[in-house]
Amino acid sequence: MSFTISKKHELVPTIHRIDVEALRLAEKAMPGQFVILRIDEHGERIPLTIADFDASAGTITLIFQEIGKTTRQLALLAAGDQITDFTGPLGRPSEIRGFGTVVCVGGGVGIAPIFPIARGMREAGNRVISVIGARSESILFWEDRMDEASSELYVATDDGTKGHHGFVTDIVQNILERGERIDRVIAIGPPVMMRAVAGVTKPFCVKTVVSLNPIMVDGTGMCGACRVLVGNETKFACVDGPEFDAHEVDFTLLMNRLAMYLPEEKEALERYEH
Ligand SMILES: Cc1cc2nc3c(=O)[nH]c(=O)nc-3n(C[C@H](O)[C@H](O)[C@H](O)COP(=O)(O)OP(=O)(O)OC[C@H]3O[C@@H](n4cnc5c(N)ncnc54)[C@H](O)[C@@H]3O)c2cc1C
Ligand code: FES
Structure with a gap:
């Protein structure tokens, strides 16, 4: 088929x-x-x-x-x-229910997966504060859809061409410092961004969820390729995730494993383009 x-x-x-x-x-x-x-x-x-x-x-x-x-x-x-x-x-669906106020953070291509979560959270009655970011305005997409799905939307670009000049984490930090109650943060984007969001929310003790993107092969929990460490326990992101408690994730291991096949990937691309 x-x-x-x-x-x-x-x-x-x-x-x-x-x-x-x-x-x-x-x-x-x-x-x-x-x-x-x-x-x-x-x-x-x-x-x-x-x-x-x-x-x-x-x-x-x-x-x-x-x-x-x-x-x-x-x-x-x-x-x-x-x-x-x-x-x-x-994979397991996102946990969507009435939490209260939820902050949805999407970085780069991570804006795409955060969109249905923000929409679902809003439909479940939450106040949804969304923060999206990209390197530059020219590669920022779905601002309109995120705006519709959110009660409040903030934009950040690394080069300052749109919204806040800086990272999404600066905005998340500001939101937390405003002192209003935040019940949950969900962040999806490059591992380095998700790790930074986890670092910002941890001192505020706000439950934070990230969607991990390790290398996957079968997607059924059989091959072990997507092994990640969460709270010192081995998990398979394809069946146990991909969403996990951000404060428990070993991001260094995730990033090391993502880079494991870089020479082979480079060679495959060169061969394909040739
Ligand atoms: C659960 C999950 C959801 C994802 N969702 C998206 C998405 O919505 N949009 C998007 O652009 N990307 C997404 N990705 C990443 C995407 O799978 C990789 O970009 C893609 O596999 C790269 O393949 P490639 O042959 O083009 O690049 P390659 O040159 O083969 O690899 C480039 C990089 O992509 C990653 N990668 C390579 N193979 C895999 C693989 N089999 N599984 C996972 N990562 C791999 C590695 O970090 C690698 O260094 C997701 C990954 C996971 C695990
Ligand atoms: S992709 Fe094989 S165990 Fe998850």
């Missing part, structure tokens, strides 16, 4: 949106879950978070950044093209 891409466009340079026809997945998908796809029978399996889902249209929306061979190859596909394997929804 193969899966058809119904829509495809580049949102901002190197970040693309694809909508894939997958009725069964679209009916079951929940915020926080992901799919594992393989473009063709020779391809590598890669995980991508479900950025949106539409059960009536039977589609799943993915947002991905061109980073290596497979994402570069995916970026070249167009509406009407087919993907060989499309497995999901995988």
